[in-house]
Amino acid sequence: MADISLLGWRSGRVSRFDGAEPARVARVDRGRLTVLGACGPARVVPSAALYADDSGGPAVGDWVAVRGEVAVELLPRTSAFTRTAAGRTSAPQVVAANMDAVLVVDSLAGPLRLTRIQRYLAVAWGSGASPVVVLTKADLCDDDDAEVAAVRADAPGTHVLAVSSLTGQGVDAVAALLGPGCTGAMVGPSGVGKSSLLNALTGGAVADTREVRDDGRGRHTTTARQLHLLPGGGLLIDTPGMRELGLHDDADGLDRAFADVAEAAGQCRFRDCEHRTEPGCAVAAAIDDGVLDPDRLRSWRKLQRESERQQARADARVRATQQARAKALVRSVRTSRAGRGATR
Ligand SMILES: Nc1nc2c(ncn2[C@@H]2O[C@H](COP(=O)(O)OP(=O)(O)OP(=O)(O)O)[C@@H](O)[C@H]2O)c(=O)[nH]1
Ligand SMILES: [Zn+2]
Missing domain, CATH: 3.40.50.300 (P-loop containing nucleotide triphosphate hydrolases)
Incomplete structure (x- = not known):
C-alpha cells in the first residue's frame, strides 16, 4: 500500500463516510474519474453528491472518498x-x-x-x-x-x-x-x-x-x-490552455497581487479614497515619491472594475436561478392542486 501523504494527503482532511477510502482525482472524463489512492490508480464513478453545493463537481487534484467503485464524497478543498x-x-x-x-x-x-x-x-x-x-x-x-x-x-x-x-x-x-x-x-x-x-x-x-x-x-x-x-x-x-481568463470575486487575490498598491491605499486619509485628487491620498503620494509605478495603479483599477462587474453578473445569475426555481415550484403546486380538484 502506498503512503497517501506522497499523493499530497494532509492529516486534518476528514471524510464523513466510514469505511470509505480517500483518493485523489488525477483525471476527469465524462462520467468517470481516474483516482490515485493507497491501492494505486482506479476508475470510479462520481455520485450525484459530488455535484451538490457550489463546488462545480470534482476537479483534478480533488480528494474524494471512495467506496467500492463509487466516489461518494468530495472533501473540502484547501485551494x-x-x-x-x-x-x-x-x-x-x-x-x-x-x-x-x-x-x-x-x-x-x-x-x-x-x-x-x-x-x-x-x-x-x-x-x-x-x-x-x-x-x-x-x-x-x-x-x-x-x-x-x-x-x-x-x-x-x-x-x-x-x-x-x-x-x-x-x-x-x-x-x-x-x-x-x-x-x-x-x-x-x-x-x-x-x-x-x-x-x-x-x-x-x-x-x-x-x-x-x-x-x-x-x-x-x-x-x-x-x-x-x-x-x-x-x-x-x-491545466488546459486558456484563451482568456476573466476575474471573478477576486478582490482578495487582487490585493495580494497588488500588495504595494493595496498597502498604500490602506494608508489614505479617507477609507473610500478613489486615489485621484483627495487630500491625504497615500497612493498619490507614493506615485509622486516615485515608489509606486502609476501603471500599477491603472492595472489594479482596471482589474478591480472587471472583478466587480463579473461579481454583479454572477449575482444576477443566482437571482435568475432562484426566480426560475420559485416559478417552477408555484407551477407544480398549481398543477397538483388542479389534479386533486379533478379527482375529487
Ligand atoms: N524554443 C522553445 N520552444 C518551446 C519551448 N517549450 C515549448 N515550446 C514550443 O511551443 C509550442 C507550444 O508548446 P506546448 O508545450 O504544447 O504549450 P502548452 O502551453 O501546453 O499549450 P496548450 O496545450 O495549448 O495549453 C510547441 O511548438 C513547443 O514545441 C521551449 O522551451 N523552447
Ligand atoms: Zn488614496
Whole structure:
C-alpha cells in the first residue's frame, strides 16, 4: 500500500463516510474519474453528491472518498484555481484543486505580457496557494535576466523563474519547488509551453506537443489534462490552455497581487479614497515619491472594475436561478392542486 501523504494527503482532511477510502482525482472524463489512492490508480464513478453545493463537481487534484467503485464524497478543498471566461455569463470552473503552488506559465518568445501575468497572478493569489511565475522558452530570448527582473518588479513577493524545455535551463529549479507530496498546478494561455515543461520535468513524453514553429509560438490543444507524478516525488497538474481568463470575486487575490498598491491605499486619509485628487491620498503620494509605478495603479483599477462587474453578473445569475426555481415550484403546486380538484 502506498503512503497517501506522497499523493499530497494532509492529516486534518476528514471524510464523513466510514469505511470509505480517500483518493485523489488525477483525471476527469465524462462520467468517470481516474483516482490515485493507497491501492494505486482506479476508475470510479462520481455520485450525484459530488455535484451538490457550489463546488462545480470534482476537479483534478480533488480528494474524494471512495467506496467500492463509487466516489461518494468530495472533501473540502484547501485551494482551488477557478477559471471564468471574461465577459461571459458561464459559471466559474475549478481547473485544479488542493495545490500548494500555482505555476503561472507565460512565454519569453516575443514581448513580455505583463498585464496578462498580473491577471493570472490575481486569480492565483485568490486560489489559496502560493503563485510562482515560470517564464518559458528562455532559449528564444536574448536577455532573459532582464525579462525576469521586469516581471519581478511587477510581482512583489512572487518567485520568478526562466526556463527552457528545449535546453533544460531552469527545469531543475522548477522541480525543486515541488518536493515529495507537494502539488503544483500549471496555468497559462495556450501555446506557452506547459506540456513541454511537463515533459522536461518527467523526462518522458507524457503529453503530445508539436514541433517548434519559427516564431516559437505553436498552438495546439492537448485534451487529456491530469495530475502527474514527478520523478522527484512532487505532483503536477497540467491545466488546459486558456484563451482568456476573466476575474471573478477576486478582490482578495487582487490585493495580494497588488500588495504595494493595496498597502498604500490602506494608508489614505479617507477609507473610500478613489486615489485621484483627495487630500491625504497615500497612493498619490507614493506615485509622486516615485515608489509606486502609476501603471500599477491603472492595472489594479482596471482589474478591480472587471472583478466587480463579473461579481454583479454572477449575482444576477443566482437571482435568475432562484426566480426560475420559485416559478417552477408555484407551477407544480398549481398543477397538483388542479389534479386533486379533478379527482375529487
Ligand atoms: N524554443 C522553445 N520552444 C518551446 C519551448 N517549450 C515549448 N515550446 C514550443 O511551443 C509550442 C507550444 O508548446 P506546448 O508545450 O504544447 O504549450 P502548452 O502551453 O501546453 O499549450 P496548450 O496545450 O495549448 O495549453 C510547441 O511548438 C513547443 O514545441 C521551449 O522551451 N523552447
Ligand atoms: Zn488614496
